[in-house]
Amino acid sequence: MINRELSSSIKALMPAKPRSSDPDKPVSMWRERDRLRGFPETTMVVIFRTTGCSWYNFSSCSMCGYFNDVASNVGVDNLKKQIDSAISALGYVRVLKVFTSGSFLDPIEFHPEARDYFFRKLQGRIDKLLIESRTEYIRKDNIESIKDYGIPVRIAIGLESANDDIIMNSINKGSSFSKFTAAAKVAKNLGFELRTYLLFKPLFLSEKAAISDMLFSIEKAMPHSTDISINPMNIQRHTLVEKMWKKGLYRLPRLWSLANILIKGSDMGASVVSYPTGGNKERGIHNEDRGPELLNLIYDSSLKQNFSDLRAYYEKSDLREYYEYLDAEDVNMFQPDYDRLLDRVVQSSSWI
Numbered sequence: 385m386i387n388r389e390l391s392s393s394i395k396a397l398m399p400a401k402p403r404s405s406d407p408d409k410p411v412s413m414w415r416e417r418d419r420l421r422g423f424p425e426t427t428m429v430v431i432f433r434t435t436g437c438s439w440y441n442f443s444s445c446s447m448c449g450y451f452n453d454v455a456s457n458v459g460v461d462n463l464k465k466q467i468d469s470a471i472s473a474l475g476y477v478r479v480l481k482v483f484t485s486g487s488f489l490d491p492i493e494f495h496p497e498a499r500d501y502f503f504r505k506l507q508g509r510i511d512k513l514l515i516e517s518r519t520e521y522i523r524k525d526n527i528e529s530i531k532d533y534g535i536p537v538r539i540a541i542g543l544e545s546a547n548d549d550i551i552m553n554s555i556n557k558g559s560s561f562s563k564f565t566a567a568a569k570v571a572k573n574l575g576f577e578l579r580t581y582l583l584f585k586p587l588f589l590s591e592k593a594a595i596s597d598m599l600f601s602i603e604k605a606m607p608h609s610t611d612i613s614i615n616p617m618n619i620q621r622h623t624l625v626e627k628m629w630k631k632g633l634y635r636l637p638r639l640w641s642l643a644n645i646l647i648k649g650s651d652m653g654a655s656v657v658s659y660p661t662g663g664n665k666e667r668g669i670h671n672e673d674r675g676p677e678l679l680n681l682i683y684d685s686s687l688k689q690n691f692s693d694l695r696a697y698y699e700k701s702d703l704r705e706y707y708e709y710l711d712a713e714d715v716n717m718f719q720p721d722y723d724r725l726l727d728r729v730v731q732s733s734s735w736i
């Protein structure tokens with residue numbers, strides 16, 4: 385399930401050495417709204433600095449630049465200090481989302497001693513926890529003891545697409561749909577909830593094809609998932625996606641398409657959410673016109689799980705120009721970002 389040529393191209397862009405960062409401090413912490421308990425509320429997010437994703441030893445996913453945040457010198461004591469910082473920042477918040485630059489459940493990245501310290505400190509402090517992991521660490525022997533702490537946990541898995549061809553030849557995930565379903569089964573049998581991440585518009589797919597991939601993937605992931613988070617592409621540093629984007633050979637997806645996916649996904653009966661990273665910014669999902677209304681509606685509908693206002697806005701809008709963009713892109717070999725391509729042409733011909 386590995387495209388070695390793609391993997392090597394991605395690996396070549398990764399920095400040779402992790403940057404030296406303070407191993408006692410999380411990468412970042414902030415508050416944001418989500419609905420992990422079935423209603424919208426403020427949650428706390430912490431990104432723990434770790435030694436990074438086990439997949440980095442081989443390569444990385446084509447869109448992932450989390451390796452920019454890892455440090456090679458993070459040990460158990462450092463993780464404990466980071467945990468203390470996160471817990472003291474919790475305040476009144478009862479829901480915590482934990483990200484690492486890899487998998488919280490990887491015992492090499494997040495040592496079992498630090499994991500135990502983390503759960504013990506959280507007892508009585510929170511009512512819901514979200515953690516992320518690659519599928520290989522979602523095994524009974526590795527996760528069943530988590531139940532003993534009595535904290536309700538939702539595990540998030542980056543499936544990205546239910547199409548193995550896309551997983552291998554576009555994303556370079558080093559995984560597969562069958563690995564996802566096996567891990568989901570283990571988690572479900574042990575009583576964990578599951579959030580499934582899908583990546584909207586990976587490399588080498590037209591936006592039309594990417595929309596179809598999301599609808600197909602929602603249908604396939606739905607029976608295994610408590611909810612499905614649609615993550616539109618954003619541009620991270622030192623990635624293959626960034627390289628293509630800088631050359632004008634990749635156009636970020638449009639908010640109209642995301643709205644369409646959410647409306648259709650909810651019609652299919654899925655609990656779909658999307659809180660786009662970098663929405664309406666240069667490196668995030670955006671329409672040609674970057675008005676705030678559509679992005680706000682996407683957030684609101686996701687939080688409320690009510691897509692009627694989003695649907696009404698979508699249906700009353702004039703989307704002819706948007707459809708023209710989609711049609712034009714669909715017959716191209718690449719997904720051109722015309723503004724960037726034009727900039728390059730102008731720059732390369734400026735000596736004339």
Ligand code: SF4
Nearest residue numbers: 437444445448485486
């Ligand atoms: S599995 Fe996750 S952390 Fe690891 S390279 Fe892929 S996206 Fe990044």
